[in-house]
Amino acid sequence: MSGSQPIIQLQNIEKTFLLGDLNIEVLKGVSIDIDQGEFVALRGASGSGKSTLMHILGLLDRPTGGRYLLQGEDVANLPDDRLSALRNQLFGFIFQTFYLIPYISALENVMLPGLYGATPARQLKHRAEELLTQVGLADRFHFRPGQLSGGQQQRVAMARALLNDPQVLLADEPTGQLDSATSAEIMALLQSIHGQGRTVILVTHDAATADFAEREVLLHDGLVQDR
Amino acid sequence: MTAWSRIAEIGLIAWRCAGMARHALWAAKTRSLFVVAGIALGIASLTIIVAAVDGAERKANEMVAIFGPDAALVLGGNIESRAVGQRTLTLSYEDAAVLRRSLPGAYLVVPMRAKSNVQVRYAGRVTQVPLVVGTTAGYARAWDWPLSEGRDLSEEDLTRSARVGLIGDTIAQELFGKQSPIGRTVLMDRFPVQIVGRLSYRGVSGGGGAVDDRIIMPITTLTKRFHLERNYFRALRVKFHDPEYMSAHVENMRSLLRHLHNLRPEEEDDFSILTADEILQFLSTFKGGLILFLGVTALVAMVVGGFVLANLFYLGVDERRSEIGLKMALGAPRWAILTQILLEAVGLTLIGAILGMFLGMAMGQLLARLEVLEILFSWKVFGFALFASLAIGLIFGLKPARRAASMTPIEALKGN
Known part of the structure; x- marks a missing residue:
């Protein structure tokens, strides 16, 4: 892939929620370019619109205005199933509350994104074991999420995010529920994921966490703030 | 991608959805048990009906064969309106x-x-x-x-x-x-x-x-x-x-x-004539009553089972919003979500059907032992039970499944 074209281009993105008769403008025209292999932090206070922006970036939600070019392609007119496939192949997600399925093992949780594709199960399992070993959980394959600490659960979620070898990793307050020592470990892992050549987009309210990124985009009241 | 490999992929994903459905059902044991019990009762009644109707049919044919199509039996006294103290030696x-x-x-x-x-x-x-x-x-x-x-x-x-x-x-x-x-x-x-x-x-x-x-x-x-x-x-x-x-x-x-017997035109017969035809008529009335009574019972039981299923699944889909949202975020297409929930519903109704068949057979045996009913089990019972349970699973599972599939990933994730 050439470095000339950004992997993600947001042009004047708007998002308005309709709450009863009230129009709530959450994003008022956000334009950001993100290059292949960048580590970007989207920082903002709560209510700044950073989570909404991340949902739009991750194709979990559609903007109400503006253009979103993903690898140069406008995603506005893509059908739902195509968006599903793009989420599956192109993106990895890490959430503040981990979102692991409680009644299956760590290994099965990691394999989950692969189950919606054609990769054979044996290969998926091998890949999941490899990833769990990479995040330091080689001895926890068959533990349920409830049997793991918060930091361990977030590592499982990170392994899951990497299963389909995505180009872009989206992390939404990944350390929001973790103590500082565990947070540092998770951030170190994110940096090593970035070191593998992946694009990492980190959403956070915390300046210290945002410092791990190469570039910081500050959001305020639904707009990108210039420094 | 060729059409064949696409079909193979869809089959594979559906198969994996079945595996996920199995895990999810096992995780919600109590809920699953309620649904299974509801369906099993309905299928048990259905099993008994089919077996009893077949039994009555066999009985009728045996009775007619033994009675003989070319014979009549005349009984003293009128069995249709047997007055108190009426003479039967006529x-x-x-x-x-x-x-x-x-x-x-x-x-x-x-x-x-x-x-x-x-x-x-x-x-x-x-x-x-x-x-x-x-x-x-x-x-x-x-x-x-x-x-x-x-x-x-x-x-x-x-x-x-x-x-x-x-x-x-x-x-x-x-x-x-x-x-x-x-x-x-x-x-x-x-x-x-x-x-x-x-x-x-x-x-x-x-x-x-x-x-x-x-x-x-x-x-x-x-x-x-x-x-x-x-x-x-x-x-x-x-x-x-x-x-x-x-x-x-x-x-x-x-x-x-x-x-x-010197009966005047306005007087009733003081004897009764039975033929094979009348035996068949009596039995078809009996059979009709049986189908009506047990049929209504089975229908009610199965519809109740279906509503139990629909209700519990509706609640379940609501409880599992974040799980559904997560799967969507990870790239599950809508049809895969729909497939999983439908498979969960059909899986439970099929288990209910199998249990119900055994329950029905046991109850049928008991009724036959007590000589309440004549019963005859056949493969037809299997067919009916499987078809009925499949239909209930699909009909009552469809709405919750569609609801799950129609969620947007973001709405589902936030729901928790």
Whole structure:
């Protein structure tokens, strides 16, 4: 892939929620370019619109205005199933509350994104074991999420995010529920994921966490703030 | 990507959805159990209905085969409107003689009387015979009931009031075991009777009860020995040529008997005529009642099971919003979410169907043992149960499944 074209281009993105008769403008025209292999932090206070922006970036939600070019392609007119496939192949997600399925093992949780594709199960399992070993959980394959600490659960979620070898990793307050020592470990892992050549987009309210990124985009009241 | 590999991929994903469905059901054991129990009860009723209707059908056919399509049974008294104290001994030997002589188409007229609960002994063994039938020559022929050994009653036995009898298969077994009863003499209430013939094993009668535990004697001997009314008897078996004219035969017989009994036009019959047709009619009414009663029960049980399923699944989908949202975020297409929830519903109803079939068979066996119902299990039951459970799973699972599939990933994730 050439470095000339950004992997993600947001042009004047708007998002308005309709709450009863009230129009709530959450994003008022956000334009950001993100290059292949960048580590970007989207920082903002709560209510700044950073989570909404991340949902739009991750194709979990559609903007109400503006253009979103993903690898140069406008995603506005893509059908739902195509968006599903793009989420599956192109993106990895890490959430503040981990979102692991409680009644299956760590290994099965990691394999989950692969189950919606054609990769054979044996290969998926091998890949999941490899990833769990990479995040330091080689001895926890068959533990349920409830049997793991918060930091361990977030590592499982990170392994899951990497299963389909995505180009872009989206992390939404990944350390929001973790103590500082565990947070540092998770951030170190994110940096090593970035070191593998992946694009990492980190959403956070915390300046210290945002410092791990190469570039910081500050959001305020639904707009990108210039420094 | 070729069409074939796309189809293979869809099949693979659906298969994996089934695996996820299995995990999810196992994780929600209590909820699953409720649904299974609801469906199982419905399928159990359905199983019993199908088996009972088939059983009634088989019974009807057996009864008709035994009764004979070319025969009628005339009973004294009117069984449709049996007035209190109405005489049931209305058929006389005079009637039988006239029918024999002048009823067109009739070739065999055999009157019958019965004495119930007679003690019979042989060589120290005692048994209670529920029914001793007194009749004229040709009993075995009149009932199409072949003898396994010996001979039928003859005209001579009748005129001589001979102390001879035909023995039912069950009693022969009880009294003589493997030995032949022919020529042996049993004691019936202290007077000796020589067995001359043995009736073959029949199993059931036109009336539904057991028939192999009876003894047949000349009617003259019976009335004399048990001091019964000499002029009248209880029933009359008539066999006709040309069974295709049965309704005409029956009408002829009815008017002849009314004439013989001096009945005025406004008076009701003081006798009843039964034919195979009437047995079938009675049984189809019975079958209709059975289908209606048990059918409504099964329908209600299954619809209730279906609503239980729909309700619990609706709640379940709501509870599992974040799981559904997560799967969507990780790239699950809508159809995969729909497939998983539908498979969960159908999986439970199929388990319910299998349990219900066993439950129904057990209850059916019990009812059959208690002689409440005649039942017959067949592969049809399997077919019905599987089809019904599949339909319930799909119909009642569809709405919750569509609801799950129609969530947006973000709405579902935030729901937690």
